[in-house]
Amino acid sequence: MRWIAGLGNPGTAYQGTRHNVGFMVIDELAKRWGINVTQSKCKALIGEGNVQGTKVFLIKPMTYMNLSGESVRSFLDYYKGEIADGVIVYDDLDTEIGKLRLRYQGSAGGHNGIKSLIQHLGTQTFDRVRMGISRPQPGKNIADYVLSPFPKSEQQQLAEMISAACDALEFRLKAPFEETMAKFNR
Structure with missing residues (x-):
């Protein structure tokens, strides 16, 4: 069993x-793989399917970003899942728009969704795909920035980044996550 949780x-x-x-990546994977992410369970919308002979769960926590760990923990407890079988997908201010950074451990780096996951999973070691959204201009409010839509000028980079994340x-x-990191980190 594999699971992928997109934060949003x-x-x-x-x-x-x-x-x-993170939700955008889950939506694209659902479309690619023909999985309906509509089942309301574990404080999330969940979709289940079979991809390349592997049972896969797609998860969109419905707890709001700052409580994402509650949903993922609930999923793992309910389905008897393992942290090592999953990947978390989320936005990253410190990565340039359009770039991916795959990591298997690290601190929250100021991201409240990741802070919640670390708290509820009891570890900083879990596979993650960090989606670059770049930092706002100096003086701009970060909360307003992350809750704003991508401008037209970034739509092409966004689409390419989502496609690369899905790949x-x-x-x-x-493949092992280390091999995935070697192939997809740019």
Whole structure:
């Protein structure tokens, strides 16, 4: 069994915002793999399917970003899942727009969703795909920035980044994460 959790905020007000790039990746994987992410369970919307002979769960926590760990922990407890079988996908201010950074451990780096995951999983060691959203201009409020939509000028980079993330996550179904990092970190 493999699972992929994309972090974001529920509701139409947050659709298309920088903080919801994790949800965007889950939506694209669901489309690619023909999985409906509509089952409400474990404080999340969950979809289950079979991809390349592997049972896969796609997870969109509905707890809002700052409590994402509650949902992922609930999923792992309910399905008897292992942290090592999953990947977390989320936005990263410290990575340039359009770039991916795959890591298997690290601190929250100021990201409240990751802080919640570390708290509820009891470890900083879990596979993650950090989606670059760049930092705002100096003096601009970070909360306003991450909750704003991507401008037209970044739409092409966003689409390419989401596609690359999906390619990496598909590769990860059959390969170790270290090999996935070597192939997809740019």
